Amino acid sequence: MIPQRMTDFEYIVEVRQVRKSFKEVRxxxxxxxxxxxxxxxxxxxxxxxxKTTLVEMIEGIQHPDEGEIYIAxxxxxxxxxxxxxxxxxSLQETRFMDKLTAYxxxxxxxxxxxxxxxxxxxxxxxxGLEEKKKAYVDNLSGGQRQRLALGVALLNKPKxxxxxxxxxxxxxxxxxxIWNILLDLKREHNTxxxxxxxxxxxxxxxxxxxxxxxQGNILGEGTLQEILALGGGHRSLDELFxxxxxxxxxx
Amino acid sequence: MNKITNHQLYRLIxxxxxxxxxxxxxxxxxxxxxxLMAWGLGIAFTQKGGVTAKLAIxxxxxxxxxxxxxxxxxxxxxxxxxxxxxxxxxxxxxxxGDANLTFIETSWSNSYTLxxxxxxxVIIEDRxxxxxxxxxxxxxxxxxxxxxxxxxxxxxxxxYGNNQSEIEPxxxxxxxYIDFLIPGLLAMxxxxxxxxxxxxxxxxxxxxxxxxxxxxxxxxxxxxLLALITARFTxxxxxxLLLFLFAWLYFxxxxxxxxxxxxxxxxxxxxxxxxxxxxxxxxxANPEVGNGLINAIVxxxxxxxxxxxxxxxFPEWALPVIQYLPLxxxxxxxxxxxxxxxxxxxxxxEALVLTTIxxxxxxxxxxxxxxx
Numbered sequence: 001m002i003p004q005r006m007t008d009f010e011y012i013v014e015v016r017q018v019r020k021s022f023k024e025v026r027x028x029x030x031x032x033x034x035x036x037x038x039x040x041x042x043x044x045x046x047x048x049x050x051k052t053t054l055v056e057m058i059e060g061i062q063h064p065d066e067g068e069i070y071i072a073x074x075x076x077x078x079x080x081x082x083x084x085x086x087x088x089x090s091l092q093e094t095r096f097m098d099k100l101t102a103y104x105x106x107x108x109x110x111x112x113x114x115x116x117x118x119x120x121x122x123x124x125x126x127x128g129l130e131e132k133k134k135a136y137v138d139n140l141s142g143g144q145r146q147r148l149a150l151g152v153a154l155l156n157k158p159k160x161x162x163x164x165x166x167x168x169x170x171x172x173x174x175x176x177x178i179w180n181i182l183l184d185l186k187r188e189h190n191t192x193x194x195x196x197x198x199x200x201x202x203x204x205x206x207x208x209x210x211x212x213x214x215q216g217n218i219l220g221e222g223t224l225q226e227i228l229a230l231g232g233g234h235r236s237l238d239e240l241f242x243x244x245x246x247x248x249x250x251x
Numbered sequence: 252m253n254k255i256t257n258h259q260l261y262r263l264i265x266x267x268x269x270x271x272x273x274x275x276x277x278x279x280x281x282x283x284x285x286x287l288m289a290w291g292l293g294i295a296f297t298q299k300g301g302v303t304a305k306l307a308i309x310x311x312x313x314x315x316x317x318x319x320x321x322x323x324x325x326x327x328x329x330x331x332x333x334x335x336x337x338x339x340x341x342x343x344x345x346x347x348g349d350a351n352l353t354f355i356e357t358s359w360s361n362s363y364t365l366x367x368x369x370x371x372x373v374i375i376e377d378r379x380x381x382x383x384x385x386x387x388x389x390x391x392x393x394x395x396x397x398x399x400x401x402x403x404x405x406x407x408x409x410x411y412g413n414n415q416s417e418i419e420p421x422x423x424x425x426x427x428y429i430d431f432l433i434p435g436l437l438a439m440x441x442x443x444x445x446x447x448x449x450x451x452x453x454x455x456x457x458x459x460x461x462x463x464x465x466x467x468x469x470x471x472x473x474x475x476l477l478a479l480i481t482a483r484f485t486x487x488x489x490x491x492l493l494l495f496l497f498a499w500l501y502f503x504x505x506x507x508x509x510x511x512x513x514x515x516x517x518x519x520x521x522x523x524x525x526x527x528x529x530x531x532x533x534x535x536a537n538p539e540v541g542n543g544l545i546n547a548i549v550x551x552x553x554x555x556x557x558x559x560x561x562x563x564x565f566p567e568w569a570l571p572v573i574q575y576l577p578l579x580x581x582x583x584x585x586x587x588x589x590x591x592x593x594x595x596x597x598x599x600x601e602a603l604v605l606t607t608i609x610x611x612x613x614x615x616x617x618x619x620x621x622x623x
Binding site for chain 2: 059060061081084085087089091093094095096097098099100104107108109110111112113114115116117136152156
């Protein structure tokens, strides 16, 4: 079932039989997940499914109780610095400093990667926020903040992007703009993406593969068609989820 | 590529600094407020004379006495300026400053209402044969009012004396209340600025998940804290200089002791409270809990450390504790440098203890520190 580890890695992210508990709660109960370079993966599931814990373990801020995680063939405990250089992330709840401008925020994060002004300008162009460079974060709209957060995640040209609800609260146009930025990255830089989302449409439009989690386990994975075919033809993921667990995907 | 403006420490300091100076309320509380406080308190306690006492006077007529004259009111009617039901008496004194007494003639029940509202501090029960004074002996203001009024009742205008030759007013610098106050305000400024400026900022950023976002990059964690402390320290220097400048120009406050000692102590005080601030903010992500924690540290010290009034009025057993509180050590040492001419040799112990407190708090704080 689980492919053997290779030295010249075929998978950019390898999660092998990972378990993680917090006191009494078993958050992740033996999950394995392989992601290829350039693959876009959506992680869906209700609150408490273990998505966040799984993503945090890939991100390196939680450590598995059991099992192993390799990013580009490396483990967090010995390669923290290199792995930080390789990962870009955007968390839904992050709020940048209110009284810094968008440009200053980007310069600050760029300095962590030893990147200079030209790269910052490049990213502003990429996320289409050039007009708002001098605006305080305070005065940006929700969509502009999301784009700024995405820009910060892209500064270091990450091989792996971890995005937590990147388009929540955005109007359809703004959402589509972000999707197009992401698809360009895939095409031009072979970036891999792990996305958690509430929008089925987003997962369908962006992702090569969908993984459904519940109560610390993976219930099913595959393309949207493959997943819907599980348990015999459902019209939506929510319907599938009800048939698998008796509950709604999003409550 | 190697330009300093690309360095993360430079960027972090610039970011923290921008956040401080772009917030108008920070400027107000950090710079304007201490100066206003120094000005207000300095004026209130440094002005010469200005003794004002208000007393309620109740006329009590005994039935058998047909005279209808009472002792003190007779005196007041003869010798004071009367307006409606109140009598004003000004006891002139060149050296002590004038004492202004106001006697409000009223009923017995109304006199208690005035007392409870703080409009008078003494109630005088005035009869033909005697005068009785009702007041709280624990209240210094009431005691002074009693002394002045009873003196006037017994000896008239000469009771307060005038230009007494045995009184020698202080003219030395360093003995006025403002000289006592300014070092205290400077010390308090360090505590407030560190505890709010460092602790609250960390807790706020943690609650906004910004710390978590930052440690997901190759940012050096120590740089983040170093930058925060550096930005705060720079502001503290500016705030202290402005307050000192004001006190120097307006009140003529002088540093009689050694400037190097003052600088060393200022730095040690900042180290102490920076460390304490890191410790306070090491764990919680809830700004309301943070608020409570900061207040729990700051408020008791503000009260007992002798910033505004000498702590020697506290009970004997409490003094050893009070004297070793960081704020007390800074306040006391600042005062001895400002007013007693102390030098490095007199305050090096305090500087060392403060630095140690800061270092130990910092190390414990870092052990407990949560980035997310």
